Structures are given as C-alpha cells and as structure tokens.
Amino acid sequence: MSPFRTSEQLNEADMAADPIAQFQSWMADAVAAGLPRPDAMMLATATPEGRPSARMVLLKGCDERGFTFFTNYRSRKARELVENAHAALVFFWAELERQVRIEGTVGPVSAEESDAYFRIRPLESRWSAVASPQSETVRDRSQLEQLIKEVRDQYPAGDMPCPPYWGGYRVKPAVMEFWQGRPGRLHDRLCYLWSDGWRLSRLAP
Secondary structure (H helix, E strand, C coil), rough: CCCCCCCHHHHHHHHCCCCHHHHHHHHHHHHCCCCCCCCCEEEEECCCCCCEEEEEEECCCCCCCCEEEEEECCCCHHHHHHHHCCCEEEEEHHHHHHHEEEEEEEECCCCCCCCCCHHHHHHHHHHHHCCCCCCCCCHHHHHHHHHHHHHHHHHHCCCCCCCCCEEEEEEEEEEEEEEEEEEEECCCCEEEEEEECCCEEEEEE
C-alpha cells in the first residue's frame, strides 16, 4: 500500500521555483511509493502537418537541461522529430493521483552521452538495439529472431559499439503542468511557463 495520501492539496506557496526541481521531488515520491515503472512517460510527436503520434518510452535522465530518452534514430518518432522538433511528455502516477505534462523542443544528446548509456544497457537490449529495424515492416517474428541471432553470433560478449542509428534525445521544457487529483474532480493544476524565467499560474480543472 502506498504511504502517500491521495487527494493532497497542491498550493503555489509549496511549489519549487524551478519546475525541474519540483518534478524531481515528485519522481522521488513515486519511486519511494514503490510504483511500477514510475519512469514511464508518454511521448507525443507530430509531423509538420500536425498529424500526431504517441507511445510510451522510459525517462533515462532529468536535470537542468531537460528530460532524456533513447531510441532508434530511424524510428517513426525520430523521423518526426527531425521534421518537427516539438514534443510533449506525460507522466501519470495513478496511485498518487498525480500527473505531469511537459511541452518543449527536442534535440539529440551528444554521441558521447549515447555511447556511455549504450554500454551500461542490459546485454539483450544492446543486441536488440543493433538488430531491430525499428518501425519498419518485417515479414514475421522469425525474421526478427534471425536478425538477433546474427548480432549475437557476431558479438557474443556484447562488445559491439553503439550503432550510429541509435542514441538519445533531450526534451527542453517550455511548459510544465503539475496536476493533483482532488475530491469532486475539483483538481489542482499548477502550470509553469517559460518567458525569460519560469512563471507559475493556476489553471481551472
């Protein structure tokens, strides 16, 4: 059972001046509560024409620079980010009745950062990153298994280099909204907006 009360109040006076620090505090709460995959986040991208797509990815870093995740640079999300470098993230921790929405611009992390993270991934995840033609059509499951086998045979110890088509992105936030569930659906919504500094306002639920 979660040690945290639901339907807590969310007051402007209690919020950190920097929304990244506020997010880190909430993430620590989610981790301490033992929630399953507190680092799971919905990532929404869009084409230049505005056609959206969304999927779940894992947060791999959060600091003053933004929110970091890793993927195949040939994937649909990566192709859309090349054409439209704006994205949105959503974290939802149902047990705590909390949600965080983030909007911002996205850019690739350095090759050194991608290499460093690739080296500490589980072995099977590294094989998959090298072998999988992510978002491309494949004949069937056996084709994927054959691709994995070829990579495993070539690099049985997992000492393959980080492929040039795999790496990280970082979302630099311009908007961060913190949502706290309250009774009667009169929820608390506090929103940080960047404009030569962070400004905090309350939104109607």
